[in-house]
Amino acid sequence: MWSALLAVALANAVRVTGPLSEEVWQSVPAVTEFVQREPTDGAEPSQRTEFRVAYDSTTLYVRVRAFDREPDKIVSYLTRRDLMSPCDWIHILIDSYHDRRTAYEFAVNPSGVKVDRYWYNDNNRDDSWDAIWDVSVSRDGQGWTAEFRIPFSQLRFTPSESTTFGFAISRDIGRLNEVSSWPHLPRSASGFVSSFGELGSLSMAASPKRLELAPYTVANLTRQRPEGNPLLKSSKPDGALGLDMKYALTPGLTLTATMNPDFGQVEADPAVVNLTAFETYFNERRPFFVEGSGNFDFPLDCGDGPCSGLFYSRRIGRAPQGTDNLPSGDNTFTDVPAQSTILGAAKLTGHAGHYAIGVMQAVTEEQEARVDADGIFTRQPVEPTSSYTVGRVRREFANQSSVGVMFTSTNRRVADGLSFLPEHANAIGTDWDVRFKKRYSVTGYLVGSDVKGDPAAIGNLQQDSRHYFQRPDITSETLDLTRTSLSGAAGMFAINQIGGEHLRFTSNYIFKSPGFDINALGYQRRADQKTTYNWLQIRSDKPNRLTRWRMINFNVWRGWNFDGDRIQALENINAHALWANNWQTGMGVNIGHRALDDRVTRGGPALLMNPFNSVWHYVNTDNRHRVYFNYFGVYGGDGLGSRFRDFEPEINYRPMPAILLTSGMTINRSIQDAQWVGTVTDSSNHYVFGHMNQTTVSLTERVNYTLSPNLSLQLYAQPFVSAGDYGAFKQVVAARAAGYDDRFAPYVYDIVANGDPNFNVKSFRTTNVLRWEYRPGSTLFVVWQQARENDAVPGGFQFGRDVSGIFGAPPRNVFLVKLSYWLNY
Numbered sequence: 001m002w003s004a005l006l007a008v009a010l011a012n013a014v015r016v017t018g019p020l021s022e023e024v025w026q027s028v029p030a031v032t033e034f035v036q037r038e039p040t041d042g043a044e045p046s047q048r049t050e051f052r053v054a055y056d057s058t059t060l061y062v063r064v065r066a067f068d069r070e071p072d073k074i075v076s077y078l079t080r081r082d083l084m085s086p087c088d089w090i091h092i093l094i095d096s097y098h099d100r101r102t103a104y105e106f107a108v109n110p111s112g113v114k115v116d117r118y119w120y121n122d123n124n125r126d127d128s129w130d131a132i133w134d135v136s137v138s139r140d141g142q143g144w145t146a147e148f149r150i151p152f153s154q155l156r157f158t159p160s161e162s163t164t165f166g167f168a169i170s171r172d173i174g175r176l177n178e179v180s181s182w183p184h185l186p187r188s189a190s191g192f193v194s195s196f197g198e199l200g201s202l203s204m205a206a207s208p209k210r211l212e213l214a215p216y217t218v219a220n221l222t223r224q225r226p227e228g229n230p231l232l233k234s235s236k237p238d239g240a241l242g243l244d245m246k247y248a249l250t251p252g253l254t255l256t257a258t259m260n261p262d263f264g265q266v267e268a269d270p271a272v273v274n275l276t277a278f279e280t281y282f283n284e285r286r287p288f289f290v291e292g293s294g295n296f297d298f299p300l301d302c303g304d305g306p307c308s309g310l311f312y313s314r315r316i317g318r319a320p321q322g323t324d325n326l327p328s329g330d331n332t333f334t335d336v337p338a339q340s341t342i343l344g345a346a347k348l349t350g351h352a353g354h355y356a357i358g359v360m361q362a363v364t365e366e367q368e369a370r371v372d373a374d375g376i377f378t379r380q381p382v383e384p385t386s387s388y389t390v391g392r393v394r395r396e397f398a399n400q401s402s403v404g405v406m407f408t409s410t411n412r413r414v415a416d417g418l419s420f421l422p423e424h425a426n427a428i429g430t431d432w433d434v435r436f437k438k439r440y441s442v443t444g445y446l447v448g449s450d451v452k453g454d455p456a457a458i459g460n461l462q463q464d465s466r467h468y469f470q471r472p473d474i475t476s477e478t479l480d481l482t483r484t485s486l487s488g489a490a491g492m493f494a495i496n497q498i499g500g501e502h503l504r505f506t507s508n509y510i511f512k513s514p515g516f517d518i519n520a521l522g523y524q525r526r527a528d529q530k531t532t533y534n535w536l537q538i539r540s541d542k543p544n545r546l547t548r549w550r551m552i553n554f555n556v557w558r559g560w561n562f563d564g565d566r567i568q569a570l571e572n573i574n575a576h577a578l579w580a581n582n583w584q585t586g587m588g589v590n591i592g593h594r595a596l597d598d599r600v601t602r603g604g605p606a607l608l609m610n611p612f613n614s615v616w617h618y619v620n621t622d623n624r625h626r627v628y629f630n631y632f633g634v635y636g637g638d639g640l641g642s643r644f645r646d647f648e649p650e651i652n653y654r655p656m657p658a659i660l661l662t663s664g665m666t667i668n669r670s671i672q673d674a675q676w677v678g679t680v681t682d683s684s685n686h687y688v689f690g691h692m693n694q695t696t697v698s699l700t701e702r703v704n705y706t707l708s709p710n711l712s713l714q715l716y717a718q719p720f721v722s723a724g725d726y727g728a729f730k731q732v733v734a735a736r737a738a739g740y741d742d743r744f745a746p747y748v749y750d751i752v753a754n755g756d757p758n759f760n761v762k763s764f765r766t767t768n769v770l771r772w773e774y775r776p777g778s779t780l781f782v783v784w785q786q787a788r789e790n791d792a793v794p795g796g797f798q799f800g801r802d803v804s805g806i807f808g809a810p811p812r813n814v815f816l817v818k819l820s821y822w823l824n825y
Contacts, residue, residue, distance in 0.1 A: 013054060015201075060149075079658075080704065087109050091170045156253075166198060211245075211824070213245055267769075279523075321383055399438075409426045410520035411423065442496075508533050549577070756795075764807065766786045767783070781816070784814070
């Protein structure tokens, strides 16, 4: 069956010499057998498309003719590179490894805007991947044409006298919201890249260029108000030199390195107020770590908040962890680095035969805080010199099955004053994906972790929110402050239907032992957990009179800790549809049941929680219009005094094809009858909660102005206010009592002695970037960033007072110019 499909989906490239004139192009055979993918899978396209492929010793040429019976209705927007827009597009997809699971994508719209991506694991894509290539576009009375010039140096393959690539081309027609492709790429298939056709008749014995260098220079100026801190200067100029490098060690393996990297052009993280016991997760934005991240993908659990995984690249160059140990007082001033300095990083990614490989090494420098205590100047370490190592190898099989191994290692040179940090942390795991009958798979993993350090470091680790071995009611573990290591294991087993026209499902079991810990280089919310998850989807991609597609999902979660306590019990049903007018809507209902929360008392006894139910919904209007609107809302409660509502409207306005204005708002109102306050210790421990009234309002403003496909201006700003008032304090007296009122007793909380839990957080962050790709691969960035922070209590939300309080806070401005120049050898 597969070989028969390949025999139909076959195109041949023609070798050429000299300039590609119109006469030469006409001598290349045209391929015209496109099939509709959306909205009607498998139907005849509404417009005709043809392509021709040629090549010479250095470059692959693809010419696509997009015929259109109404060429004046072709839609195109001028945006910055790599930003998709709802218009006409032509996509070239090349599986140069010919492994039917990885591919390079090159796309262009009628305005000449370029997009490139990397596909991995058949269905996943890396939008951050960038290549050096070129394309020209033209329009006439019959439609539009794109002529791609893709250097072989940007692809990875084994040169030979007879080479075959996996190959596909797709076309988007914006006004019709239609997608057609060669060959047919059915939406019901279990894989995307594995559905490609073939491009044959390639004869390339010579290796392409292997070395790419991008030296860069950065100059920046920081302006701020010292506010009486003698360690800070109102103006701080700085500069640096750095180098990015790519080298093809073999036709399939690429070494990428960066020395003294600078990521000043990266957008700032959004402001948050985290009232949970768990660490806030931030997405990676730094180009070196984002590009090729799929090679290091090893997710452990995506069912509760952000996906936990063995590798979380935000650990490298993180904010210093020793700031809580710095001295404080009325006459004490500090100057702390915002993040750890990355001295250098390198990664090896690609394929060697049937093996996918990813190896990364990074080193960060010791960070010191400057301290002025009563006029005595000292330096105190806040982050040690650290080495981070990641390795990933996956054996791939022809039917898309795979078996892999991954390890991570963190090694710190712990200095005096940083003994609370472990010196060594290692994790190793194996995962598998066994396919059968094309649309079914058995997946899973087994992982072990081991952390070593001084007793103080391992003692802190046992008592953090991932473990809480000090809980008075824990039976599966004991707190041992003499330990010098902590080990654990995690695993998952799942059976899945991953393809199909109408039905898909997943059923899995996951465990994490109490001592499991990967947070030195991974991300993990908690250990001590056993969960089951079942998901069933019923779907239809066939358009009808009302909708273009629709689906309904059913989800069931159950979870226990290793003591046998039920800590999770939740069901969810949600439905989604894309309507005939190209509006998309969806809604879901979460139904919670009673369960124990063994983290809410921050190391105290597990507390029985009330059932909490919620409803969410969203509406996205047709984004092809000049003005379009997105909205998300959720509300819920437990019927016993706790409730919340969250509204997130967003409006987008495109006054002209080169400008997009986006204005979004988040309004959150939360009333928690039992919000954690803290532990008060006198003759005994009092686990104190309070009735909290919180309001959070934030705006997210963006302006994208594109002057040309290579010159763009991005403006981003986010004012943020979150305020909470506490009252009606209570303490836990019977944590597992069936009656809500029986679990607590009133408590007189002394704000002066124990700290004021009320908060009023005000923040403003803006990042503004002018980006000019003045020649292929060479870029100039001009950046202005500003940050304002004001955490002054009183609590309680007052819109006028708090908004003015944002801009009353002193600003910290950073002005930056970064210039890079690309070289290819």
